[in-house]
Amino acid sequence: MEALVRLSFYCFAAGALAFAASAVCYLAYAVGRVHLRQATLQTSAGTTVVTTAAALEAGAPGVGRFGTLLAGFGVFFLGLAVALRSFASGRLPVSNMYEFSLTFVFLIGLVYLIFERAYGVRQLGAIVLPIAVAMTIYIWTLPAGLREVDALIPALQNRPLMTLHVSLAILSYATFAVAFAAALLYLITSRRPLAWLPSADLLDDLGYRAVTIGFPALALVLILGSLWAHQAWGSYWSWDPKETAALFTWLIYGVYLHTRSLRGWRGNRSAAILILGFAAVVFTYFGNYVFGGLHAYGGV
DSSP: OHHHHHHHHHHHHHHHHHHHHHHHHHHHHHHOEEEEEEEEEEOTTSOEEEEEEEEEEOOOHHHHHHHHHHHHHHHHHHHHHHHHHHHHHTSOSOSSHHHHHHHHHHHHHHHHHHHHHHHOOGGGHHHHHHHHHHHHHHHHHSOGGGGSOOOOOGGGOOHHHHHHHHHHHHHHHHHHHHHHHHHHHHHHHHHSOOTTSOOHHHHHHHHHHHHHHHHHHHHHHHHHHHHHHHHHHSOSOOOOHHHHHHHHHHHHHHHHHHHHHHSOOOTHHHHHHHHHHHHHHHHHHHTHHHHOOTTOGGGO
């Protein structure tokens, strides 16, 4: 078991490096490149003047394809890290902050690649992959003791509910990260439209499709969490900081869907709600460090 845990961490390290290199490629592809153009002008006096002008052009397509390839390598190694730790522990690795974050980084990469393939938008990786890289840095900072496979405490020993509840939370967070990237890129393109960036309509639709996956997933997280809480603590709802933050996050995305479907909101207003929603996701993810509560065990 110890060898599998160590090998899982090595795979995580390889995946983290691949994601970091992929993020650099995606950023270079999305930002574009400066192209210098020289022109020779003839003056009225008969002399020749050479002028140089700088123009911003689309990034090299090969750089974007290389970013996708590296992201695929990262997803492969992180998936292997999750699988090896699952074999070592006999369960899906979601019981503490190290395991939760490891599985989250894997899924955020996988979800992003699915959306990239569906929409053909590599520029989105310039936002999503840096988020994934930031999460790998966070994982590196966690105490080394969390990398060990320990026996589950009594409150976590309902494996079916734990697996479903936490897996759906990870899925919802990953799709909300993609929606956040689409919203942020939308605001960038609306202020400075560039020919090689995706159209506003495509980004608006992409963010909406991501939320239609994450919103029901988070609803199930709240429902299953209530059932699990009743079994573990004797109460369906206790206004624990993490569960309250999750409810607040769900309501924000509910407002997004409501205003879009019934009031026809599009564009900057919808993008702002998606950015606010992801800020709530980040608070839900890390808020237990500040407020503690019933979800504070194992760093979760």
